[in-house]
Amino acid sequence: MAPPSYTIIGTPFSTFTRSITLALNYKGLPFNQVRCVPHSDTAYDNHPFGFLPTLIIHEIDGKRVDLKLRESMAIACFIDRVAPEPSLLISAGQGKALVEEQMWEFVSLVGAHGFSVVEAGVVKPRIAANDEGKLTDTEIRKQIQPAVDHLRKLLHKMEELMADDGYVFGSKLSWADFFLFPLLADLKAIPEGDLLSPRLLRWMENMNKLEAVQATTHGTLSVGARPP
Numbered sequence: 197m198a199p200p201s202y203t204i205i206g207t208p209f210s211t212f213t214r215s216i217t218l219a220l221n222y223k224g225l226p227f228n229q230v231r232c233v234p235h236s237d238t239a240y241d242n243h244p245f246g247f248l249p250t251l252i253i254h255e256i257d258g259k260r261v262d263l264k265l266r267e268s269m270a271i272a273c274f275i276d277r278v279a280p281e282p283s284l285l286i287s288a289g290q291g292k293a294l295v296e297e298q299m300w301e302f303v304s305l306v307g308a309h310g311f312s313v314v315e316a317g318v319v320k321p322r323i324a325a326n327d328e329g330k331l332t333d334t335e336i337r338k339q340i341q342p343a344v345d346h347l348r349k350l351l352h353k354m355e356e357l358m359a360d361d362g363y364v365f366g367s368k369l370s371w372a373d374f375f376l377f378p379l380l381a382d383l384k385a386i387p388e389g390d391l392l393s394p395r396l397l398r399w400m401e402n403m404n405k406l407e408a409v410q411a412t413t414h415g416t417l418s419v420g421a422r423p424p
């Protein structure tokens with residue numbers, strides 16, 4: 197059997213990496229995954245700044261190229277072009293979107309604001325403190341309180357952009373869901389997951405039913421894993 201045409205560089209623990217593997221699974225594109233953490237030798241071998249993920253495209257039009265594509269939104273556009281169906285795009289009129297580009301707006305907001313607030317602000321400090329085992333839960337809560345306040349506001353603002361039910365843009369699954377999900381799956385795994393509203397919890401239940409979600413759960417914080 198021919199080897200997969202794609203390799204994804206990045207640990208399943210990386211939320212941006214999971215957004216891409218969710219889509220590869222959903223669209224039925226086989227891939228290999230090289231598990232590495234950011235700023236490791238492998239990450240730098242594949243990304244100029246040692247970030248995750250990189251998608252290695254082994255062949256284009258039958259020719260070996262081993263092209264390294266970085267930046268998850270660029271990778272998403274590539275995946276959409278080579279595998280347009282099942283579509284992860286939305287049309288005007290779906291959810292609160294008046295124009296199609298609002299889906300990419302949501303994705304960009306998640307990447308630019310959600311990641312730092314959820315992961316860097318709350319999830320990673322909480323996990324580091326838990327793993328270190330020196331502070332009590334009360335002490336940890338006090339230490340991360342400012343970041344948790346920020347997180348509460350972010351979740352509220354993201355929810356305001358979402359449809360009232362179903363996926364982020366209502367009945368149609370989109371890239372918006374695949375970019376938001378890894379962050380909130382991590383959040384749900386820690387005590388600060390209590391901040392998730394009934395709407396967000398319903399959305400997560402919908403997401404958890406997807407085969408792509410189940411296929412990409414192994415190795416993530418949501419099941420207690422640690423990198424790589």
Ligand SMILES: N[C@@H](CCC(=O)N[C@@H](CS)C(=O)NCC(=O)O)C(=O)O
Pocket residue numbers: 210211212213234235246247248249266267268269307
């Ligand atoms: N803009 C990048 C962001 C990727 C990103 O931040 N990845 C995280 C891992 S989930 C990372 O490599 N972080 C390293 C760092 O912050 O130094 C993308 O969309 O791919």
